[in-house]
Amino acid sequence: MASLHHSSAVKAAKVLMVGAGGIGCELLKTLALSGFQDIHIIDMDTIEVSNLNRQFLFRQSHVGQSKAMVARDAVLRFRPNISITPYHANVKDSDFNVEFFKQFNVVLNGLDNLEARRHVNRLCLAAEVPLVESGTTGFLGQVTVHAKGKTECYECQPKPAPKTYPVCTITSTPSKFVHCIVWAKDLLFAKLFGDKNQENDLNVRSSDASNSPENGEDVFERRDNENIEQYGRRIYDHVFGYNIEVALSNQETWKNRNRPKPIYSRDVLPGKLNHQNGNVDKSCATDDLSSVSTMASLGLKNPQDVWSLAENTRVFLESLKLFFASREKEIGNLSFDKDDQLAVEFVTAAANIRAASFGIPLHSLFEAKGIAGNIVHAVATTNAVVAGLIVIEAIKVLKKDIDNYRMTYCLEHPSKKMLLMPVEPFEPNKSCCVCSKSPLSLEINTHHSKLRDFVEKIVKAELGMNSPIIMHGVTLLYEVGDDLEEDMIANYTANLEKVLSELPSSVIGGTMLTVEDLQQELTCNIYIKHREEFDEEKEPDGMVLSGWTQAPLEKKDDNKKLVGNGGSTSTALPTEGQKEVELVEISEETEISGKKRKQPGISGDETNNHNEIQKLDVVDDGEDDLVILDQCDIDKKKKKRLQ
Numbered sequence: 001m002a003s004l005h006h007s008s009a010v011k012a013a014k015v016l017m018v019g020a021g022g023i024g025c026e027l028l029k030t031l032a033l034s035g036f037q038d039i040h041i042i043d044m045d046t047i048e049v050s051n052l053n054r055q056f057l058f059r060q061s062h063v064g065q066s067k068a069m070v071a072r073d074a075v076l077r078f079r080p081n082i083s084i085t086p087y088h089a090n091v092k093d094s095d096f097n098v099e100f101f102k103q104f105n106v107v108l109n110g111l112d113n114l115e116a117r118r119h120v121n122r123l124c125l126a127a128e129v130p131l132v133e134s135g136t137t138g139f140l141g142q143v144t145v146h147a148k149g150k151t152e153c154y155e156c157q158p159k160p161a162p163k164t165y166p167v168c169t170i171t172s173t174p175s176k177f178v179h180c181i182v183w184a185k186d187l188l189f190a191k192l193f194g195d196k197n198q199e200n201d202l203n204v205r206s207s208d209a210s211n212s213p214e215n216g217e218d219v220f221e222r223r224d225n226e227n228i229e230q231y232g233r234r235i236y237d238h239v240f241g242y243n244i245e246v247a248l249s250n251q252e253t254w255k256n257r258n259r260p261k262p263i264y265s266r267d268v269l270p271g272k273l274n275h276q277n278g279n280v281d282k283s284c285a286t287d288d289l290s291s292v293s294t295m296a297s298l299g300l301k302n303p304q305d306v307w308s309l310a311e312n313t314r315v316f317l318e319s320l321k322l323f324f325a326s327r328e329k330e331i332g333n334l335s336f337d338k339d340d341q342l343a344v345e346f347v348t349a350a351a352n353i354r355a356a357s358f359g360i361p362l363h364s365l366f367e368a369k370g371i372a373g374n375i376v377h378a379v380a381t382t383n384a385v386v387a388g389l390i391v392i393e394a395i396k397v398l399k400k401d402i403d404n405y406r407m408t409y410c411l412e413h414p415s416k417k418m419l420l421m422p423v424e425p426f427e428p429n430k431s432c433c434v435c436s437k438s439p440l441s442l443e444i445n446t447h448h449s450k451l452r453d454f455v456e457k458i459v460k461a462e463l464g465m466n467s468p469i470i471m472h473g474v475t476l477l478y479e480v481g482d483d484l485e486e487d488m489i490a491n492y493t494a495n496l497e498k499v500l501s502e503l504p505s506s507v508i509g510g511t512m513l514t515v516e517d518l519q520q521e522l523t524c525n526i527y528i529k530h531r532e533e534f535d536e537e538k539e540p541d542g543m544v545l546s547g548w549t550q551a552p553l554e555k556k557d558d559n560k561k562l563v564g565n566g567g568s569t570s571t572a573l574p575t576e577g578q579k580e581v582e583l584v585e586i587s588e589e590t591e592i593s594g595k596k597r598k599q600p601g602i603s604g605d606e607t608n609n610h611n612e613i614q615k616l617d618v619v620d621d622g623e624d625d626l627v628i629l630d631q632c633d634i635d636k637k638k639k640k641r642l643q
């Protein structure tokens, strides 16, 4: 440390940290203790109780306050003479433009989602400021360095697709608890408490008069004359009883599968719902919605207990009741949130009852919450190690020590007795549309697809643009902005509903579209190829973008000198944010992302687990959520991303 304090590069540096969460708290502390004197922090969040176990700059009394502000105050207490400038804001706000980024010598990311990471990557490229990027998932972590024109950018490598499940597995033939969780969270919870206009694959087929009157009434709507318990029991009997009976009537489905068992609430819980500790009224009366809890009202104390079917039934009915009794205004607008206790209780109970019906082992609320929230429990030590590595790379950046830049991966199990694996960075990917401005091509049915589809699925979702402008030659087809005239807004709104070939400047096969985001200073040229047909299963968006996601063809140098903590190795491990990846432990020649990196000096018999392939579940990006993928005959063919 002492030598760092004397480094003029460190002292003079102005650094921007984005994210003051698990990694960010560690990073800010390490920067301050390493002699950095001018640190700016952006974080849009406030402190939650669940942050306190690892975000050690925060205390119980800070809950609800800005992370960036509290982190600054906490560090100034032991480093009072340095300058820390906090911004309680979203890094995507327009204030944080290229000019803002240009004032920094290096940007350090401690973020938790792909969208923000991509945005910062683009601003760093535009401002020509090096970026040190990071991520952790449990024991796994990595730190990567990105310098325009010298190393690959954050987006040079394709990001993995989120985990998908066929819709029929979720709606009809679950075989794992996670299938029941997805059903409870993304179908049942969404149906009962979410936006009614959203498409939902929850099976609502019903011919039974009591469940589905001929007038087409939605069985999930509460009837006028129904009290909450009657409503809850009707829903329960419909989804766990009646729907299962309907499913059983299709003999073909169950030929090679275990038949599920219909469950009716009267069989599990014959009497009226009663409260073990009788404090339901108290929990209903509270003003603090986050404290409304079925567990409290039913006297269930330990979230790690696995509830019986009767307990799950009680929790199901009680949490539904509590939603109506104390959160009725939110009904219709709710989406599942892992930090919403009542939502987690409802989803746990619903998933468990479904699991019981399908003969799948039941799980505790603690486990169910982890699965539903895609939670891999954070390991404070990994965050601390990663923060240390960020500072090491930041110092190399400041000293312009490019030859020693390293991408470093934290492993869960030692490989060659190493838990940290440093790798030399790749050169920029020449087909990356972000840093190499390489043109893209889009196969699309120009007679069927609307401009809106193109904007939502390609420009926003795939290209990650926030404020796009779309041009065909000199004709502006679409634009987002605060200063637009009313007639322009009306024009663009009308354009959104037109199919591409019928736009004022017709977009057909052979057209080159230019898409630009002024804030990110990113321009992409997209060559349009008209295609009539798409495979609904494999290409559910009805369009295919290519030209960018390929891995670079060339590698920097196969025989570079190796670096490491006590050993010599060089391999590229999964990029952060990957959901389920194969981590290939060191081998003579490891193929990653279509590239081969040779690893001289490593022989096959040096480790027991040589060449072993570990399956890892890397799920730290909140937005890379579970996805239901339609692929069965009973359902419409489409793909959905579910929150």
Ligand SMILES: Nc1ncnc2c1ncn2[C@@H]1O[C@H](COP(=O)(O)OP(=O)(O)OP(=O)(O)O)[C@@H](O)[C@H]1O
Pocket: 018, 019, 020, 021, 022, 023, 024, 042, 043, 044, 045, 046, 050, 051, 067, 089, 090, 091, 092, 110, 111, 112, 113, 116, 378
């Ligand atoms: N667009 C953004 N702008 C500013 N800050 C962001 C943005 N996206 C994410 N962040 C911040 O990045 C930090 C990431 O920290 P971390 O991964 O520890 O997540 P967390 O929200 O603190 O914890 P958890 O998700 O486990 O409850 C968070 O504090 C979050 O507010």
Ligand SMILES: [Zn+2]
Pocket: 152, 153, 154, 155, 156, 157, 428, 429, 432, 433, 434, 435, 436
């Ligand atoms: Zn790139």
